Amino acid sequence: xxxxRRVVNILKTMLIYELSSQKPxxxxxxxxxxxxxxxxxxxLREVMNLVSSGKYASFDxxxxxxxxxxxxxxxxxxxxxHHDEEVRYFLEGKSIFDVxxxxxxxxxxxxxxxxxxxxxxxxxxxxxxxxKKVKAIRLFTDTDGWQPIYRE
Ligand SMILES: [Fe+2]
Numbered sequence: 613x614x615x616x617r618r619v620v621n622i623l624k625t626m627l628i629y630e631l632s633s634q635k636p637x638x639x640x641x642x643x644x645x646x647x648x649x650x651x652x653x654x655x656l657r658e659v660m661n662l663v664s665s666g667k668y669a670s671f672d673x674x675x676x677x678x679x680x681x682x683x684x685x686x687x688x689x690x691x692x693x694h695h696d697e698e699v700r701y702f703l704e705g706k707s708i709f710d711v712x713x714x715x716x717x718x719x720x721x722x723x724x725x726x727x728x729x730x731x732x733x734x735x736x737x738x739x740x741x742x743x744k745k746v747k748a749i750r751l752f753t754d755t756d757g758w759q760p761i762y763r764e
Contacts, residue, residue, distance in 0.1 A: 688738070692738070707742050709721040710737060
């Protein structure tokens, strides 16, 4: 038994909080109030099982690093929504998802390796890479529905 690894898994908790007050938000609250699902310690195998089950029509891998064009980064970080859910599995690096709460406040989710996040359709959000290199898998139920619609 690898005790060290078990301890790391127990201690790791996805950080979720209301941005302006820094007040913590639980993953249960996030799901119940906004339909945002944040799950941690997910294995890549489980994600690939989801793909092969047919739940998602397609997937790709995205790498954000110092080669990424600024225009692309801006597309992610500007507040927007999609008519389909946005699903991400993080393979490497730390990044941030901000989602709009029920009173239009920002709820911040700090995502890192092995986190799996689903942002439901029609919920405004934005995304930032924190580490110099972020690698994630994007899963799509319908690529047409996934176009960003920016907030006016
Ligand atoms: Fe998005």
